[in-house]
Amino acid sequence: xxxxxxxxxxxxxxxxxxxxxxxxxxxxxxxxxxxxxxxxxxxxxxxxxxxxxxxxxxxxxxxxxxxxxxxxxxxxxxxxxxxxxxxxxxxxxxxxxxxxxxxxxxxxxxxxxxxxxxxxxxxxxxxxxxxxxxxxxxxxxxxxxxxxxxxxxxxxxxxxxxxxxxxxxxxxxxxxxxxxxxxxxxxxxxxxxxxxxxxxxxxxxxxxxxxxxxxxxxxxxxxxxxxxxxxxxxxxxxxxxxxxxxxxxxxxxxxxxxxxxxxxxxxxxxxxxxxxxxxxxxxxxxxxxxxxxxxxxxxxxxxxxxxxxxxxxxxxxxxxxxxxxxxxxxxxxxxxxxxxxxxxxxxxxxxxxxxxxxxxxxxxxxxxxxxxxxxxxxxxxxxxxxxxxxxxxxxxxxxxxxxxxxxxxxxxxxxxxxxxxxxxxxxxxxxxxxxxx
Numbered sequence: 001x002x003x004x005x006x007x008x009x010x011x012x013x014x015x016x017x018x019x020x021x022x023x024x025x026x027x028x029x030x031x032x033x034x035x036x037x038x039x040x041x042x043x044x045x046x047x048x049x050x051x052x053x054x055x056x057x058x059x060x061x062x063x064x065x066x067x068x069x070x071x072x073x074x075x076x077x078x079x080x081x082x083x084x085x086x087x088x089x090x091x092x093x094x095x096x097x098x099x100x101x102x103x104x105x106x107x108x109x110x111x112x113x114x115x116x117x118x119x120x121x122x123x124x125x126x127x128x129x130x131x132x133x134x135x136x137x138x139x140x141x142x143x144x145x146x147x148x149x150x151x152x153x154x155x156x157x158x159x160x161x162x163x164x165x166x167x168x169x170x171x172x173x174x175x176x177x178x179x180x181x182x183x184x185x186x187x188x189x190x191x192x193x194x195x196x197x198x199x200x201x202x203x204x205x206x207x208x209x210x211x212x213x214x215x216x217x218x219x220x221x222x223x224x225x226x227x228x229x230x231x232x233x234x235x236x237x238x239x240x241x242x243x244x245x246x247x248x249x250x251x252x253x254x255x256x257x258x259x260x261x262x263x264x265x266x267x268x269x270x271x272x273x274x275x276x277x278x279x280x281x282x283x284x285x286x287x288x289x290x291x292x293x294x295x296x297x298x299x300x301x302x303x304x305x306x307x308x309x310x311x312x313x314x315x316x317x318x319x320x321x322x323x324x325x326x327x328x329x330x331x332x333x334x335x336x337x338x339x340x341x342x343x344x345x346x347x348x349x350x351x352x353x354x355x356x357x358x359x360x361x362x363x364x365x366x367x368x369x370x371x372x373x374x375x376x377x378x379x380x381x382x383x384x385x386x387x388x389x390x391x392x393x394x395x396x397x398x399x400x401x402x403x404x405x406x407x408x409x410x411x412x413x414x415x416x417x418x419x420x421x422x423x424x425x426x427x428x429x430x431x432x433x434x435x436x437x
Contacts, residue, residue, distance in 0.1 A: 002319075003310045007032025008345035011303070011390070015411050021390045025299040028345070029306040036310025043306055050305025051298045056258070058294030063261035066286030067247060068124035070268040073282060075233075076240035080129065098137045101130070102147055102207060109151020114162035120152065120397030121251075121261075125244070127401030131222050138214035141407075145398040145414040146206035146421055149387045150199060152394040153422070157349075157383040158196035160188055168192070171353050172379050179361035183371045191375035191437065195383065198429025202421040210421065221405045236273045243267045292400070297347075300391035304346040308355075313342065317359045328367050332377055332434035335360055336427055339381025347391030353382035373437040380430030387426075388419025 011028030015021055026047075033043030105126075112122055127144075134144065156163040168188045176183050243264040251260030265283075268274040274282055307313065320334045335356075343352045357378055364374040386394050395414045402408040 001035070002316045003032045003036030003312045004307050004316050004345065005341060006035050007303070007307055008341050011345060015390045015415070018411065021296050021410065022299045025296070025303045025391060029303040032303075032310060033306045036312050038306070038309060042309070046306045046309035047302035050302035052301075055298065058298050060256075060258050060261070062287045062294055063258055063265065064121055064286075065124060065288070066283040067243075067261040067264045068128075069282050069286040070265055070274050071125055071240050071243065072129070073278075074236040074240035074243075074268070074273050076237050079237060094137060097133070098139060101133070101137070101139070102143070105144060106147050106151050106203075109148045110155050113152060113155035114159050114164055119163065120393055120400075123148065123397045123401040127398075128404045131217075131402070131405060132219065135217040135219055135222055138216060140211035140213065140215040141217070141402045142215075142413050142417045143207050143211035145395075145402060145408075146203055146211070146417055148398040149394050149414075149418045149422065150203040152397065153349075153383060153387050154196050154199040157199075157379060158189060158192045167350060167353075167382075168379070171350060172357075172375065172382070175354050175357035176361055176375065176378065179358050181361050181365065181371055181374060183375060186371050186375055188375060188379075191372050191433070192379050194433035194436075195376065195380045195426055195429045198425040199387075199422055201429075202425040205425075206417065206421040211417070217407050218405075221407060224405070235271070239268060239271045239273045292396075296391055296396055297393065300347045303391070304348075304351065307342075307345055313355055314359060316341070317356055328369070329431070329435060331363070331367055332369075332431055333427075335363070335377055336381050336384060336430050336434075339378075340384040340423060340427070343382065343385025343392075344389045345391075347386075347389045347393075349382040349384075349386040352385070353378060356381060369434065370437060373434050376430065376433035376437055380426060380433065384423055384426055384430070387422035388415055390415050394418075 007028045010031045011024045014024035014027060019027075029047050030040075030043055033046065034040065038046065108122055108126065112119055134141065156167045158164065158168075160168045173183055173186070173188060246267055247260040247264030249260075250256075250263045254260070265274075269276060269279055317335075317338050320338045323334065339352060339356055342355060343349050346352060360378050360381070361374065364377060369377065386392050389395060390411060395410070395418055399408060399410040399414045402414070403410065408414070
């Protein structure tokens with residue numbers, strides 16, 4: 001079996017058996033490296049080389065956690081949540097609040113990719129204080145996870161603004177041009193419209209069919225984890241709002257989540273909303289909150305580097321595509337499926353596209369796919385797996401906010417629901433786009 005495929009299957013199988021994602025990634029990397037002809041020392045060297053690339057991401061999430069705790073200490077999130085609680089008194093108010101909450105989370109998630117490109121930074125700030133409201137509404141957190149993941153993935157694969165500018169224009173079109181195809185006349189939104197529609201259909205199924213029924217959560221666990229009495233004053237609320245605006249502005253200016261979170265945290269210290277004597281405890285509490293996502297992202301970088309070091313990604317792509325080279329439909333399906341496997345393992349669609357483009361473009365030309373269809377195939381193949389990968393920040397982000405009270409399992413409540421509701425419709429929609437464009 002191909003080493004890349006074996007590594008991904010081992011990682012996914014262990015994750016489904018409730019093995020921690022970090023351990024699953026470690027074992028998957030070792031198995032893949034050995035199966036790919038690397039020695040144990042070479043496998044570990046590649047893994048160690050890869051994890052250095054995840055250090056910046058882990059530090060970003062640690063500082064973001066500290067910033068989120070500081071905001072919680074200001075009382076702002078709880079003040080907003082208390083306003084929502086007042087709407088729970090009537091049945092009509094509950095219904096409006098439920099759909100309003102889902103709509104708000106969808107809009108904020110979408111804005112985090114394009115309008116205010118902060119990615120998952122909003123999740124630990126916004127979600128934990130709303131868990132009490134969600135529980136009172138008996139909202140299934142799997143639906144919330146699907147809504148947030150839709151907003152984290154679909155905008156960058158369809159709208160060429162913010163992160164979409166990077167993914168669609170710089171990475172997708174840029175690598176296709178480097179591989180020898182003229183896409184100067186291609187409207188990338190036209191190419192990705194059908195795949196994006198598949199994602200939208202998946203979200204509608206999740207919200208209105210799969211997870212529409214009420215689900216009960218322990219209010220006591222939420223109160224222990226999140227609903228502690230948070231005192232607030234006009235000064236603390238104003239400081240929190242100013243810190244959020246300042247942090248986002250600094251992040252956009254410096255293109256660094258680390259600097260944005262750091263400056264926001266320092267503002268809380270400077271104004272006295274977070275006392276200097278409490279700073280160490282607040283910072284440590286925030287780091288603990290985001291520790292899991294940071295370690296998983298570091299380990300995923302090591303896994304990806306081992307997979308690349310085996311040299312078998314190209315073999316997987318080439319053999320899979322050549323197997324169905326006689327049929328455009330079968331070849332398109334094969335290319336999408338391989339993209340899904342690679343992204344599930346690496347956890348990043350932004351990293352998958354450069355890997356597969358150099359092989360997919362000549363194949364698409366040989367099979368007679370139009371430039372528009374080629375963009376759709378490669379763009380979809382790259383995006384496949386971002387939703388549904390245990391190591392993707394598009395699934396780790398929602399879990400970090402929804403599981404603060406221990407009532408939301410990463411694999412069973414985020415990974416599996418997003419995999420089923422997004423990867424399957426996206427496979428179908430991507431194949432249709434390849435055939436009709």
